[in-house]
Amino acid sequence: MPVQRNKAIVGGNAFAHESGIHQHGMLRHRSTYEIMRPEDVGWESSQMVLGRHSGRAAVEQRLRALGYVLEEAELILAFEAFKALCEQQRVVSDSDLQAMMQDAPESQGYRLSSMTVSDRGQRASAQVELSDPDGQRVSEHAEGDGPVDALFAALAAATGVQLTLDSYQVHSVGIGADARGEANLSVRHGETEYDGTGTSRDIIEASALAWLDVANRVLRQRQGAQTGAASAAA
Numbered sequence: 001m002p003v004q005r006n007k008a009i010v011g012g013n014a015f016a017h018e019s020g021i022h023q024h025g026m027l028r029h030r031s032t033y034e035i036m037r038p039e040d041v042g043w044e045s046s047q048m049v050l051g052r053h054s055g056r057a058a059v060e061q062r063l064r065a066l067g068y069v070l071e072e073a074e075l076i077l078a079f080e081a082f083k084a085l086c087e088q089q090r091v092v093s094d095s096d097l098q099a100m101m102q103d104a105p106e107s108q109g110y111r112l113s114s115m116t117v118s119d120r121g122q123r124a125s126a127q128v129e130l131s132d133p134d135g136q137r138v139s140e141h142a143e144g145d146g147p148v149d150a151l152f153a154a155l156a157a158a159t160g161v162q163l164t165l166d167s168y169q170v171h172s173v174g175i176g177a178d179a180r181g182e183a184n185l186s187v188r189h190g191e192t193e194y195d196g197t198g199t200s201r202d203i204i205e206a207s208a209l210a211w212l213d214v215a216n217r218v219l220r221q222r223q224g225a226q227t228g229a230a231s232a233a234a
Contacts (some may be wrong), residue, residue: 126150183196187214
């Protein structure tokens with residue numbers, strides 16, 4: 001029997017927080033709004049539901065969890081983009097935030113400049129050219145068991161990020177001339193799992209963007225950890 005979302009303890013809203021003041025309070029002192037731990041009654045964790053009532057602290061915390069460690073000026077722009085997104089939809093998901101950050105002109109990380117993929121003969125090959133975080137061009141070539149395998153190998157060589165692919169899916173978004181391909185992948189880097197998304201009119205390019213989506217988050221998290229360690233040592 002379906003459980004109503006507003007039921008205490010067992011309902012879907014029991015440990016969900018959308019109000020900005022509730023989210024800010026949860027980030028500072030969890031016990032302020034939760035008299036029991038969700039893990040003790042069968043839930044994995046509390047949920048921060050991002051929407052029009054969410055404040056900057058909740059958005060910053062979620063972006064940081066996704067690998068986006070932003071300076072104050074960048075955070076201001078990101079929060080403005082988030083509020084604009086909230087005018088279009090009630091709830092903003094992780095994938096929405098990732099797409100928002102990918103579209104941001106100030107977004108740091110590797111960006112795809114060009115790519116060539118060939119599937120002739122026994123082995124596929126891929127040539128990629130990227131723009132690195134400093135704006136320098138990086139070009140690499142690799143072979144693989146198929147065009148996507150070769151592409152991901154070339155991207156790994158160019159960025160220095162090794163990812164283990166667990167699942168990979170592509171599908172069409174939109175209709176007719178406006179249709180675009182969307183690639184979704186699940187990967188592992190060390191012990192951490194990531195989901196990446198990329199969209200383009202070309203499925204192979206969408207796959208490259210999905211891979212770079214994850215690789216850039218890995219690099220941002222690595223940089224954030226190094227910055228935190230340096231600050232602690234100072």
